[in-house]
Amino acid sequence: MLSPPPSESEEVDPWERPTAEVLSGVSALLAERGLSIDIEALRLELEGSAGGPADLSVPLHRVARQAGRDPAELAGELTKAWPTRGSTLNASAKGAYLNFDAEPNQLAATTLLLIGLRGEKYGFLRPTATSVCVEHTSANPNGPFHIGRVRNAIIGDTYARILRAAGHPVTVHYYVDDVGRQAAVISWIWSKPRAEWPPAALATLPTGSDGPALNEKPDHYYGRPYPAVSALLKEDASLAADLGSYAKQVEEGRAPPLHRELSAKVLDGMLASLARLGIRYDELVWESRFLGDGSVDKMIARLKAAPHAVQEENGAWAIDATGYGLPQESSRLIFTRADGTSLYATRDLAYHESKFAAFPRVIDVLGADHLLHSRVLSALLTEIGEPRRPEFVFYQYIQAPGGSKMSTRAGTAVYLDDLLDEAVSRAHTEVLARREDLDDAAVDQIAEAVGASAVRYSILRVAPDKPVQFRWEEALSFEGRTAPFLLYSYARATTLLRKAGRLEPPYPSEAGQLVAPEERRLVRTLSRLPGVVRYAARTGHVHSLATYAHELADAFHSCYQAVPVLRAGAERESRIALVAATRTTLGTTLDLLGLARPERM
RNA sequence: GGGCGCGUCGCCUAGCCUGGAUAGGGCACCGGGUUCCUAACCCGGCCGCCGGGGGUUCAAAUCCCCCCGCGCCCGCCA
Structure with a gap:
């Protein structure tokens, strides 16, 4: 830089x-x-x-x-x-x-000067020392992502980018559940000889295969039996008991090596999908870590000493939650099972204490279904005398096309990988139809950028607390308020500048002759980015940046149409500077949204 | 039953935190635009009084109350 x-x-x-x-x-x-x-x-x-x-x-x-x-x-x-x-x-x-x-000329001068000086950092605010930990995604490694869950990752990743731009040092966590019962299901079934598999589970595997097919990702392959098995577990008590004792081994650190191996493989497959969307993590935090390092035991000891700790008749321990304003006030927050093992909330508590020890601000991106859990967590934090709280960002799930809940078992899930493949394939067709001059590699590259960005933007453009129904036509739309519209704007600016012989941000003295209404509107829009970043960082409304991106691209497209640049006379240099400022600003905006910035389309 | 969220043009959506000037966009539809820097584009038209009711206020899509509809949650699951 x-x-x-x-x-x-x-x-x-x-x-x-x-x-x-x-x-x-x-x-x-x-x-x-x-x-x-x-x-x-x-x-x-x-x-x-x-x-x-x-x-x-x-x-x-x-x-x-x-x-x-x-x-x-x-x-x-x-x-x-x-x-x-x-x-x-x-x-x-x-x-x-x-x-x-x-005064328009003044604003143009100030804005272009600032963009010229800050370059790709235009839109970034002053640095602050307050470091932030953003935890997002944290989906269990038990199968491929579907669209319902991936909203978490997209919102969380974008928020992390925006917080960085707002000046915070940001660390992104993916909390990997490799401990609980749900997490044990995959390795439990795969650790059994095939002959012992329930027929319903066996039926989910491709016939005659002994391992993942070459073209099947590990999350898809190893996740195959999960829906069938979890259904069986609800009906078959002896099966559930068998899983229970296996899960206890896992919690006690006595799981077969296969357990960690499969968790890691499935997770790799999931992370590969997210990587296509530009989503990466600073740290994978394995839940088992807090069992291994004794922090869960310490947490249990603290909870047992808490003001409202009680032991149930069967030996389980709980916090009497009366007075915390939780629903069903009489109910108790169990923190150890009768067999002495810990629960998700207990381990999550230990995890949060570790986050508080390292970061002044802690943000959790959670689905609306975790709302109650967040309250339980807060109650438990009070019980152990911890005054700090995470900031929660909630989002509603994306529903399946029919309006029902997206569920693998019900067959209503739309997989991220399928959506991405479809989007990229459609983008491929579009590129081919428009550009006969490009070689295959270039076409592939553009198609991947356009397809993945379209998927990401289709989710990002809607406020997180809005329940939305997934629609193929919308997710795969390439016109209007979509990522391709934004990317096209960027590609147009880039091509134009390349023809002008320079891609650098504007020089300070070049704003003099921007008088067309379209130019003035574009300048105004450019000037707003820092304010939008500040707002999005403060509120967590990441979609406001998505809205801004469309306004910026729109202002540029209008300007592009209305005002010639390369063929201009006296205004040529000023206009080139304006296009350069736009390219820089739009590029930063695309980065913050995690979208691609193709040089051509 | 209780808690939380959502309800804005035919469809999707911004604005609601911090009440304020004719409620912004997109899709669809209609009509235009390519001898000229990529038409995944641009210009124009049509379309809503903001789920319903009440309240607060000089002023309510925005705040408060009630109701209706939809979603999520209410496990010694995560």
């Missing part, structure tokens, strides 16, 4: 100065009239006014009313009082609003 991190004093946002100017200017003018306004509230108000009728707008209803004055009249008065000299903003009154518009 060309660009060093910004120093404390360095500007990162073109709106920083104008906002400060309005805050101090308006409060000074009001003070002269014996009025006051809440600066912090106004700051938020201004942040939210981007995209409105004015660049920065101050509603005066409240202040005026408190002073018994007519808002519109006050707005007019303040407009006249606003210093015309020394200000980069034009003040105007519209009804009760005191509006400020940045």
